[in-house]
Amino acid sequence: MNESHLDMLYALAKELNTADDIPTMFDAVITHLPKVIGARYCSLFIRNPSSGELELKAHNHTDIGEDPFINVGSQQESVMNLVLSRRSSLIIRDIEEDIGVQNKDKYTTKSFMCILIKHADDIKGVLNLADKPDGGFSKEDMLISSIIGELLGALLARIDLNAV
Known part of the structure; x- marks a missing residue:
């Protein structure tokens, strides 16, 4: 891992530490x-601790809108539910070939990574990253994202998830 990755990861950690609230x-x-x-x-x-469904809380997709209510039920076919059932994070190089899911038109690549967020053995959520050019996601990308996932798991274990 080069120093610029560490610098950027440190800047993110500092921003998390100084944020005034959970949405920030x-x-x-x-x-x-x-x-x-x-x-x-x-x-x-x-x-969601009551329903067990995954609910979108933050995103950078410009086509979704400001405050969408998007949820993924446990019976829906999705990469996220695959990660939940396997209880482990996943890197997908080609979403169509690797797992047979049709790629959406907005994506320029078929690369996808889904990071499991948990605290001890309690699953708290998932972090999705998509559309990485130049060969897709690497183990280094997964490690960096998993560090953030671990921090999120610690945070989510200490707050009322019904209030988020």
Whole structure:
């Protein structure tokens, strides 16, 4: 890992530490993490403790809008549910060939990474990163994103998720 990755990761950690509230922390993640690893899109889904469904809490997708209510039920076919069932993060080089999911037109590449967010063994959510050019996501990208996932897991374990 080169120093510029570490510098950017440190800047993100500082922004998380100085954020005034949870939405500002989430926005820091979805704004800075894609820049650190070279992805175009990032979204953060938190698991609703009552329903078990994943709910979109932050994203940098310009086509979705300001305050969407997007959720993914446990019965829906999705990469996120695959990650939940496997209980591990996943790098996908080609979403169509690797797992048979049709790529959406807005993406210029078929690369995708889904990072599991948990605290101990309790799943709290997922962090999605998509559309990375030049060969897709690497293990280094997964490690950097997983560090942020670990920090989010610690945070989410200490707040009322129904209030987020």
